[in-house]
Amino acid sequence: MVDLDSDEWNLKAVAQQAQRSAVLLGQLKAGVKNQALRAMAKALRSDQSEVLEANTIDLETGRQDGLSDALLDRLKLTPQRIEAMAVALEQIAALKDPIGEVAAGWKHPDGMEIRRVRVPLGVIGIIYEARPNVTCDAIGLCLKSGNGVLLKGGREAENSNQAITRILQEAAYSSGIPQGCIQQLPGTDRAIVDALIRLDQLALLIPRGGSGLIDYVVRNATVPVLETGVGNCHIYIERSADVEMARRIVLNAKVQRPSVCNAAEKLLIHRDAVLTHLELVLTSLRDQGVEIRGCPRTIAFDPRVKPALEEDWGKEYLDKIIAVKIVDSTREAIDWINHYGSRHSEAIVTDNYHEAVQFTDGVDAAAVYVNASTRFTDGGEFGFGAEIGISTQKLHARGPVGLSELTTIKYIVTGSGQTRS
Amino acid sequence: MVDLDSDEWNLKAVAQQAQRSAVLLGQLKAGVKNQALRAMAKALRSDQSEVLEANTIDLETGRQDGLSDALLDRLKLTPQRIEAMAVALEQIAALKDPIGEVAAGWKHPDGMEIRRVRVPLGVIGIIYEARPNVTCDAIGLCLKSGNGVLLKGGREAENSNQAITRILQEAAYSSGIPQGCIQQLPGTDRAIVDALIRLDQLALLIPRGGSGLIDYVVRNATVPVLETGVGNCHIYIERSADVEMARRIVLNAKVQRPSVCNAAEKLLIHRDAVLTHLELVLTSLRDQGVEIRGCPRTIAFDPRVKPALEEDWGKEYLDKIIAVKIVDSTREAIDWINHYGSRHSEAIVTDNYHEAVQFTDGVDAAAVYVNASTRFTDGGEFGFGAEIGISTQKLHARGPVGLSELTTIKYIVTGSGQTRS
Numbered sequence: 032m033v034d035l036d037s038d039e040w041n042l043k044a045v046a047q048q049a050q051r052s053a054v055l056l057g058q059l060k061a062g063v064k065n066q067a068l069r070a071m072a073k074a075l076r077s078d079q080s081e082v083l084e085a086n087t088i089d090l091e092t093g094r095q096d097g098l099s100d101a102l103l104d105r106l107k108l109t110p111q112r113i114e115a116m117a118v119a120l121e122q123i124a125a126l127k128d129p130i131g132e133v134a135a136g137w138k139h140p141d142g143m144e145i146r147r148v149r150v151p152l153g154v155i156g157i158i159y160e161a162r163p164n165v166t167c168d169a170i171g172l173c174l175k176s177g178n179g180v181l182l183k184g185g186r187e188a189e190n191s192n193q194a195i196t197r198i199l200q201e202a203a204y205s206s207g208i209p210q211g212c213i214q215q216l217p218g219t220d221r222a223i224v225d226a227l228i229r230l231d232q233l234a235l236l237i238p239r240g241g242s243g244l245i246d247y248v249v250r251n252a253t254v255p256v257l258e259t260g261v262g263n264c265h266i267y268i269e270r271s272a273d274v275e276m277a278r279r280i281v282l283n284a285k286v287q288r289p290s291v292c293n294a295a296e297k298l299l300i301h302r303d304a305v306l307t308h309l310e311l312v313l314t315s316l317r318d319q320g321v322e323i324r325g326c327p328r329t330i331a332f333d334p335r336v337k338p339a340l341e342e343d344w345g346k347e348y349l350d351k352i353i354a355v356k357i358v359d360s361t362r363e364a365i366d367w368i369n370h371y372g373s374r375h376s377e378a379i380v381t382d383n384y385h386e387a388v389q390f391t392d393g394v395d396a397a398a399v400y401v402n403a404s405t406r407f408t409d410g411g412e413f414g415f416g417a418e419i420g421i422s423t424q425k426l427h428a429r430g431p432v433g434l435s436e437l438t439t440i441k442y443i444v445t446g447s448g449q450t451r452s
Numbered sequence: 453m454v455d456l457d458s459d460e461w462n463l464k465a466v467a468q469q470a471q472r473s474a475v476l477l478g479q480l481k482a483g484v485k486n487q488a489l490r491a492m493a494k495a496l497r498s499d500q501s502e503v504l505e506a507n508t509i510d511l512e513t514g515r516q517d518g519l520s521d522a523l524l525d526r527l528k529l530t531p532q533r534i535e536a537m538a539v540a541l542e543q544i545a546a547l548k549d550p551i552g553e554v555a556a557g558w559k560h561p562d563g564m565e566i567r568r569v570r571v572p573l574g575v576i577g578i579i580y581e582a583r584p585n586v587t588c589d590a591i592g593l594c595l596k597s598g599n600g601v602l603l604k605g606g607r608e609a610e611n612s613n614q615a616i617t618r619i620l621q622e623a624a625y626s627s628g629i630p631q632g633c634i635q636q637l638p639g640t641d642r643a644i645v646d647a648l649i650r651l652d653q654l655a656l657l658i659p660r661g662g663s664g665l666i667d668y669v670v671r672n673a674t675v676p677v678l679e680t681g682v683g684n685c686h687i688y689i690e691r692s693a694d695v696e697m698a699r700r701i702v703l704n705a706k707v708q709r710p711s712v713c714n715a716a717e718k719l720l721i722h723r724d725a726v727l728t729h730l731e732l733v734l735t736s737l738r739d740q741g742v743e744i745r746g747c748p749r750t751i752a753f754d755p756r757v758k759p760a761l762e763e764d765w766g767k768e769y770l771d772k773i774i775a776v777k778i779v780d781s782t783r784e785a786i787d788w789i790n791h792y793g794s795r796h797s798e799a800i801v802t803d804n805y806h807e808a809v810q811f812t813d814g815v816d817a818a819a820v821y822v823n824a825s826t827r828f829t830d831g832g833e834f835g836f837g838a839e840i841g842i843s844t845q846k847l848h849a850r851g852p853v854g855l856s857e858l859t860t861i862k863y864i865v866t867g868s869g870q871t872r873s
Contacts, residue, residue, distance in 0.1 A: 276869040283871030403867030425860035439846035446824030448697040450704030
């Protein structure tokens with residue numbers, strides 16, 4: 032347990048213990064880890080009243096502190112949500128173990144065998160905000176990938192997170208997972224965050240949350256950071272786009288779940304598609320209660336559109352708002368996206384092969400779509416089984432971060448006395 | 453050209469130009485890049501007198517400044533060394549282009565095709581020290597991998613580096629490589645280094661040089677850094693080791709080229725192998741002029757051995773010095789290496805299967821060897837064709853950094869109107 036009065040010193044001791052335990056965890060057989068994950072799911076189900084009680088305290092405190100309804104909803108746990116967490120752990124248990132995978136192997140001309148083998152990173156730090164289910168997902172993914180984990184959840188969910196962690200720790204440790212691999216850090220948020228971003232024992236730090244938190248961590252961390260999540264995603268309707276397809280994709284990307292990072296925030300449309308496509312698309316968006324902002328040409332087309340300010344174009348609304356920009360060419364759309372986008376997920380709707388290739392070649396983002404919704408950028412949808420976030424950086428991992436992205440490799444070279452000449 | 457009086461401001465402009473040009477470079481066909489690389493090799497040969505003259509100035513300045521003979525030798529260029537640089541460019545031209553490789557591809561259950569495609573990183577910064585051939589290798593590797601490059605070579609080699617860069621730039625740009633992709637930064641070392649480590653335009657910064665430079669960059673950079681090079685490598689002679697094989701491997705790893713990062717710096721030996729193996733090994737090392745330091749038990753065995761201080765065990769000598777430690781078990785050897793090693797290259801010599809597996813499983817390093825010299829950790833030896841260094845970090849790239857490690861991926865998802873339900 033971290034002493035609130037002396038975060039950093041104790042954090043170091045906790046981290047060192049996690050590091051020692053992670054070395055042992057990294058060498059456990061897959062069967063032991065999977066058995067532990069299933070035991071953890073079982074414990075979560077049988078001890079759910081403990082989690083619900085802790086969650087009730089968080090919800091009451093949240094209401095007193097004036098949290099918004101949206102935040103309270105994210106925070107709230109129900110038997111259904113706890114069941115979903117347990118099922119997620121069982122799904123992680125069923126995934127192929129990434130550790131020990133021989134990612135490549137070949138023979139050196141002198142006869143040594145060179146193997147590129149997947150191994151754990153070590154200890155991973157995760158800083159996250161409101162939703163308590165992240166606690167469970169993160170513990171499950173780190174355990175399966177052989178990594179120790181130091182969690183720092185949001186203060187609003189502190190009781191819920193501590194209860195979930197306690198139950199999972201107990202089930203894990205009594206199933207043979209080394210003591211100390213799983214740690215939930217309490218304490219004042221900023222002090223712990225400031226200690227984590229400089230904690231030598233961390234192989235990787237993953238901030239999950241708003242852009243304020245992520246920017247702060249990226250700017251100030253001395254440990255390696257995996258930047259996740261901010262998605263200012265665009266749908267570009269090219270002039271050859273099928274009207275109904277364009278309408279369905281924009282609608283799906285904007286309103287199916289507006290609060291997530293792969294939701295669309297901006298609509299770009301070729302000037303030649305305005306008369307044919309735009310009215311239908313805007314009407315559908317309005318029918319779903321979406322507020323529409325736009326560039327001057329969009330407003331000239333539809334005076335009910337509100338003006339988009341310069342700051343709108345870079346913004347992730349995470350809400351039922353979209354900003355519309357009319358462009359003169361696919362080239363302009365690509366340049367616009369590369370300038371204002373967050374390199375997350377970008378889509379073109381087109382029936383023209385050349386325009387599609389120009390777009391996928393030219394747009395610099397983790398995922399580039401032709402005629403499909405940006406909402407598919409997701410570890411589950413990509414077939415990874417689970418994810419800890421979507422990386423918008425280029426190093427180490429880009430796109431959904433699954434088990435494989437939580438590992439590194441080592442080369443094992445076996446010979447019979449070879450020396451270099 | 454960077455103005456010495458105002459490094460940072462101009463550096464930003466140079467970097468922005470490199471970034472714009474790198475976007476175009478990233479989309480060039482492999483044939484254009486390969487043709488440029490061959491033209492660059494040709495130019496280097498035909499303009500070699502220009503390089504040799506510049507190098508003479510650097511050598512004279514170096515002598516006046518009292519550089520050591522070893523440093524002067526690193527700095528010195530000859531027609532043979534220039535020819536080797538030209539050949540290296542031609543070899544890079546002959547390598548498979550990493551860009552556009554479909555690293556993986558599959559179908560989403562809804563029918564979209566998901567492809568994981570290799571793309572360039574953007575602009576790479578490289579800070580390096582004495583050897584001017586790094587200029588040529590770095591430019592070649594970055595060009596082939598579609599990345600812009602900002603080079604900051606050592607002050608001692610400034611004239612040589614500028615001459616090489618000028619020749620390569622001219623040949624590249626007149627072969628269709630976008631102007632501004634290749635930049636050599638002059639100026640006072642620390643000021644440019646301090647600007648580079650915070651330069652937003654850099655997708656990646658690679659410091660190559662002594663541990664002082666690397667530590668400084670890792671500690672202070674806000675841009676992503678690839679840590680390369682420091683190698684405090686161990687050879688562990690297990691008790692079942694073949695005596696002659698142990699002798700040959702230790703000798704090769706220590707003396708074949710003592711100044712490189714994959715040379716052995718430490719010898720660990722099982723207590724039961726001391727009487728049978730150690731004398732022969734130490735005699736062979738002494739015959740090659742190697743200074744031997746050791747733990748108290750080693751000195752008890754051979755009083756001519758000098759005492760190794762605590763600081764010896766973590767040190768990269770890069771010289772004809774080795775420190776010897778007698779251990780009681782393979783477990784102790786593993787723990788010792790994980791504590792004092794630099795996670796570069798580590799080897800066991802053994803004839804016992806179980807001990808070999810324990811060692812490769814337990815040692816945390818980029819490359820772990822059984823019965824082979826640590827000297828093989830090298831992009832060329834691993835079959836990558838060329839390398840920009842050996843990564844000792846776990847994120848993004850571990851071990852030799854070849855063309856593939858200088859890229860990232862993007863997901864291209866092509867559908868027919870799919871939306872998420």
